[in-house]
Amino acid sequence: MTRLALTTFLSLLLLSACQADWHTQDISPLMPPLAFQLTDETGQQTTANDYLGKINLVFFGFTHCQSACPATLSRLASLLDALPQSQRQQINVLFVSVDPRRDSPQQLTQYTKGFGSRFIGLTGTQDQLQTLHKRYRITYGYGNASPTGSYMVSHSAGVFVFAKDGSAQLLLQPNDSSKAIIADLRRLSSKR
Numbered sequence: 379m380t381r382l383a384l385t386t387f388l389s390l391l392l393l394s395a396c397q398a399d400w401h402t403q404d405i406s407p408l409m410p411p412l413a414f415q416l417t418d419e420t421g422q423q424t425t426a427n428d429y430l431g432k433i434n435l436v437f438f439g440f441t442h443c444q445s446a447c448p449a450t451l452s453r454l455a456s457l458l459d460a461l462p463q464s465q466r467q468q469i470n471v472l473f474v475s476v477d478p479r480r481d482s483p484q485q486l487t488q489y490t491k492g493f494g495s496r497f498i499g500l501t502g503t504q505d506q507l508q509t510l511h512k513r514y515r516i517t518y519g520y521g522n523a524s525p526t527g528s529y530m531v532s533h534s535a536g537v538f539v540f541a542k543d544g545s546a547q548l549l550l551q552p553n554d555s556s557k558a559i560i561a562d563l564r565r566l567s568s569k570r
Contacts, residue, residue: 400548400562400565401554401555401557401558401559401561401562402539402548402549402550402551402554402558402559402562403548403549403550403551404547404548405538405546405547405548405549406545406546406547408546409514409538409546410513410514410546411426411540411543411544411545411546412426412429412430412434412436412540412544412545412546413425413426413513413544414426414474414500414502414506414509414510415502415506416474416500416501416502416506417483417500417501417502418483418498418499418500419483419484419486419487419490419498419499419500420483421483424500426544427544429470429472429498430542430543430544431542432468432469432470432542433468433469433470433539433540433541433542433563433566433567434469434470434471434472434539434540434544435454435469435470435471435472435537435538435539435540435550436472436474436537436538436539436540437450437451437454437471437472437473437474437537437538438474438475438476438510438516438534439451439473439474439475439476440475440476440477440480440481441475441477441480441481441485441486441488441489441499442477442480442481446535446552447473450535450537450552451471451473451490451493451497452493453556454471454493454497454537455493455494455497456556457556457559457560457563458471458494458496460556460560461560461563461564461567465563465564465567465568466496468542468567469496469563469567470496470497470498471493471494471496471497471498472498472500473486473489473490473497473498473499473500474500474501474502474507474510475499475500475501475502476507476516478501478502478503478504478507481499481501482501483499483501486499486500486501487499514538516534535551535552536549536550536551536552537549537550538550539562539563539566541566541569542569547566548562548566
């Protein structure tokens with residue numbers, strides 16, 4: 379059974395690598411559609427269905443992050459600014475906190491508003507995060523707390539891109555060129 383699963387996974391990975399249509403990594407044959415139940419910046423429960431009809435860029439991070447999170451979100455803001463307004467309006471950036479202990483809805487609001495109106499902070503319980511961890515194979519972990527109570531959080535650096543219908547489409551990596559990402563977002567936003 380394990381050999382069959384590995385063979386299937388490797389076959390799908392090779393097929394995705396052979397698709398020259400996208401400039402970034404096509405994950406459509408590998409990942410399930412967007413699905414979650416989390417808490418939004420207003421403290422209300424929200425699901426992935428609330429964001430269908432838009433392209434959703436999903437990044438897992440935390441507001442106390444000193445490097446990767448602000449750099450990634452700033453880059454996404456710049457990339458969105460490079461798109462025409464009509465395409466920009468079709469895209470949400472969902473920032474999912476992997477640090478629900480410190481990232482309250484209010485904290486997320488303060489953090490995401492600095493990147494633009496298309497950025498939406500989401501948080502959840504540890505159980506909800508574990509569900510996402512398993513579903514999208516993201517990684518995150520917590521360091522030991524210092525005497526002051528602060529701690530580090532390690533997490534995946536990729537940005538998942540989901541099409542307007544919620545299907546998984548792309549994985550953006552830090553080393554992807556801006557030109558490649560913009561081309562893929564333009565192509566995706568032109569799809570109905």
